[in-house]
Every structure is written in structure tokens, then in C-alpha cells.
Amino acid sequence: LFGNVEAFAGDPILSLNIAFQGDPRTEKVNLTIGIYMDGNGKVPVLPSVKAAAEKLGFGVRSYIPMEGLADYRRLVQELVFGKGSKLLAEKRVATMQSLGGTGALSIAADFLAKHTPGRPVYVSDPTWDNHHGLFQRAGFETKTYPYWDGATRTLRFDDMMKTLEEAPAGSIVIVQPVCHNPTGVDLSPAQQDALSDLLIAKQHIPVFDMAYQGFADGIDEDASFVRRYAERASSFLVANSFSKNFSLYGERVGGLSVVCATADEADRVLGQLKLAVRRSYSNPPTTGAQIVATVLGDPALRALWEAEVAEMRVRMKAMREALAAEVKKLSNEIDVGFITQQRGMFSYTGLSKAQVVQMRDTDGVYLVESGRMCVAGLTENNVAAVAKSLVAARGA
Numbered sequence: 001l002f003g004n005v006e007a008f009a010g011d012p013i014l015s016l017n018i019a020f021q022g023d024p025r026t027e028k029v030n031l032t033i034g035i036y037m038d039g040n041g042k043v044p045v046l047p048s049v050k051a052a053a054e055k056l057g058f059g060v061r062s063y064i065p066m067e068g069l070a071d072y073r074r075l076v077q078e079l080v081f082g083k084g085s086k087l088l089a090e091k092r093v094a095t096m097q098s099l100g101g102t103g104a105l106s107i108a109a110d111f112l113a114k115h116t117p118g119r120p121v122y123v124s125d126p127t128w129d130n131h132h133g134l135f136q137r138a139g140f141e142t143k144t145y146p147y148w149d150g151a152t153r154t155l156r157f158d159d160m161m162k163t164l165e166e167a168p169a170g171s172i173v174i175v176q177p178v179c180h181n182p183t184g185v186d187l188s189p190a191q192q193d194a195l196s197d198l199l200i201a202k203q204h205i206p207v208f209d210m211a212y213q214g215f216a217d218g219i220d221e222d223a224s225f226v227r228r229y230a231e232r233a234s235s236f237l238v239a240n241s242f243s244k245n246f247s248l249y250g251e252r253v254g255g256l257s258v259v260c261a262t263a264d265e266a267d268r269v270l271g272q273l274k275l276a277v278r279r280s281y282s283n284p285p286t287t288g289a290q291i292v293a294t295v296l297g298d299p300a301l302r303a304l305w306e307a308e309v310a311e312m313r314v315r316m317k318a319m320r321e322a323l324a325a326e327v328k329k330l331s332n333e334i335d336v337g338f339i340t341q342q343r344g345m346f347s348y349t350g351l352s353k354a355q356v357v358q359m360r361d362t363d364g365v366y367l368v369e370s371g372r373m374c375v376a377g378l379t380e381n382n383v384a385a386v387a388k389s390l391v392a393a394r395g396a
């Protein structure tokens with residue numbers, strides 16, 4: 001019956017993470033998957049999260065609504081759009097609890113496929129591989145807009161604008177508003193505004209994928225692109241995730257918000273999102289969303305969490321500086337100063353696949369084969385070894 005089932009080649013990020021776990025070398029370093037490690041190289045349990053979990057205890061686990069917990073959904077909206085948002089006052093946003101950022105994008109792709117079918121979906125070149133996969137699975141054809149210039153390691157902003165200008169009106173455009181995965185290169189506020197002008201003029205449908213809120217400049221600062229867009233546009237989507245900024249990866253906590261033209265439209269859209277959930281997994285899990293809602297809803301825990309996110313942000317920036325400094329000690333020719341300009345968890349290093357493979361085989365330093373490095377895996381203890389491996393590979 002299943003004799004012709006094709007083998008799965010494996011996911012380019014998740015497979016490497018598994019290979020790393022099986023590597024017996026003690027000096028190995030995991031710079032593959034987007035998981036934040038603390039200064040000891042461990043996935044942290046945030047004290048705010050621990051305090052919320054203790055406060056909640058383990059209570060009744062009945063079903064929760066298809067769209068998720070009401071308090072959680074309200075707090076997601078406030079975190080994404082800002083507490084004083086006009087859209088929220090006008091009840092124009094349909095927000096549901098999702099299975100992380102990926103789950104939000106998956107429901108978004110299915111929703112758009114059902115209600116706005118046949119449009120091309122544009123993603124950045126390069127992008128997180130799963131953007132293509134999720135929208136193709138929903139039946140869309142994915143296309144790319146230029147984003148990264150490998151030669152100058154900067155944004156191809158003019159080319160990006162030209163492609164989106166020439167795209168058919170009403171195209172779906174995946175936009176990462178902050179901490180671009182995989183490059184770490186973001187649009188400046190002026191570029192964000194120019195892109196917003198274009199998206200609105202062409203009636204494109206942006207899907208903002210915001211998985212790293214708080215990892216660039218701050219919780220509110222990182223939402224500013226989305227919030228400014230929200231002041232001007234009537235219809236767009238936002239997927240957000242608490243995997244990284246709450247260190248709650250395995251709990252699968254995120255949100256999908258669909259911004260609508262009217263409250264009545266938002267009501268009907270929420271109904272369709274509920275239906276999509278019912279037909280897929282019925283209703284979301286309880287624990288992660290309860291924890292996030294408890295932290296965000298309690299002023300003391302929220303302040304603690306904001307400080308914890310700041311600590312993660314500062315540590316990642318420090319590790320970028322440390323890597324650049326260590327490389328400089330070893331080589332005058334190799335300049336990785338650009339790493340300090342990039343933002344968030346990731347850096348596109350410009351290393352070739354052969355160089356990445358050499359670092360992995362020779363030194364046990366794991367990067368994604370595209371040359372993407374998760375800088376959140378660097379620590380004071382491994383940064384010198386990573387620099388040495390990088391310089392050796394570049395010299396090869």
C-alpha cells in the first residue's frame with residue numbers, strides 16, 4: 001500500500017540539529033537552529049515563566065475554545081498592535097491562539113488559499129525555507145523578491161521594490177518586520193515606510209511574520225513597522241511567536257491576527273479561523289498560553305520578562321562583537337564586521353556550503369549549509385573556537 005511513498009529528504013534546519021545531538025565530540029558547537037542559549041550554552045527557563053507556572057499550578061485541563069484563551073488573545077493583540085491601537089478599539093482584528101509561529105502561518109496560508117485563492121505568494125530571497133513549504137502546501141505558487149546581496153552583504157532594497165512593483169496587484173507578500181531569518185538584515189524605518197506605500201498602493205496582502213519581537217531593539221520598538229502599517233492599511237495578517245522571546249519552544253505558543261476593514265468582517269473571519277482549527281486539531285493546548293497570559297497580564301512578571309528579553313538581546317549583540325573581535329585577532333584579511341550590524345538570532349556569514357561542511361567535519365562547529373549562523377548559540381566559552389574554525393574554513 002505504501003510501497004511508493006517517497007522518502008523525506010529531511011528539513012535543512014531540523015536535520016542538522018538532530019545530527020548535532022548525535023555528534024560525540026565534546027567541543028561541538030550548535031549554531032544551527034534558532035534556539036536562544038544562555039551564557040552557559042543552555043536553553044533558559046525564564047524566571048518570569050517559572051513564576052507564572054508556579055502560580056498557575058496544574059489545574060483542570062478541559063478543552064479550551066477553538067480560537068484559544070480569551071485573555072491570551074487580548075494580550076497578543078496588545079503586544080503586537082500596542083495597547084492604544086485604533087484597530088483594537090474598532091474591533092477590527094481577528095486573533096487566534098496558534099501552535100507557535102509556524103502554526104500561525106499554516107492557518108494563514110490555508111485561510112488565504114480558501115478566501116483569496118490564485119494569487120502569487122512572494123517571499124524574500126533568501127528566506128526561512130518553510131515559508132515556501134507552508135504556502136505551497138496550501139496550494140500557492142511561491143515566488144521570490146530580491147533581498148540579500150551576497151557581494152556587499154546588504155539589502156537589495158531597490159530590486160526588492162521593483163519586483164514588488166511589477167508583481168500582479170493583490171499579491172500576497174511575506175514580510176519579516178524585524179530580525180530577518182536567515183540574513184539578520186532588516187529594513188530601515190524609512191525603507192519600511194516606502195515598502196508600506198508600495199504594498200498599500202498595489203493592494204498587496206502582507207503577511208508579517210514576527211517571530212523575534214524584542215530581539216532587535218525592544219518589545220515595542222520591534223513592533224513599530226507593523227504598528228505604523230496598521231495605522232494606514234485595512235487588510236493584512238500578522239503571525240507572532242513566543243517560542244524565542246519566552247523560551248517556550250516546545251509549548252507551541254503563538255498567534256495569528258487578521259486585520260479586517262470592519263468589526264463585522266473581523267467577526268466572520270474569526271469564525272473561519274475557528275472552523276479551520278476545528279477541522280485540523282480542534283482546539284489549541286492550554287499550558288503555554290496560560291503562562292504567557294499570566295506573565296503579560298501581571299505588571300511585576302511583565303517587567304521581569306521585559307528585563308529577561310533585554311538580557312537575551314544584549315547577550316546576542318555582545319556575542320556578535322566577540323566573534324568579530326576574535327576573527328580580527330586571527331586574520332587581517334577576513335572582515336566579519338558586518339556580523340555586528342545584523343540583528344536578531346541569525347547572521348548570514350557568506351560562508352559557502354563547502355566551508356560550512358569543513359567547519360562541521362573538522363571542528364564540530366555546526367551552521368546551516370546556506371551559511372546561516374545562529375549567534376544565540378555563541379558563548380564566552382566557544383566563541384574563540386568558532387572564530388578559529390571560521391578563519392580556517394575561509395582560508396581553505
Ligand code: LMR
Pocket residue numbers: 013014032033034035128181
Ligand atoms: C529556525 O529558523 O531555525 C527556527 O525558526 C526554527 C525552525 O522551526 O526552523
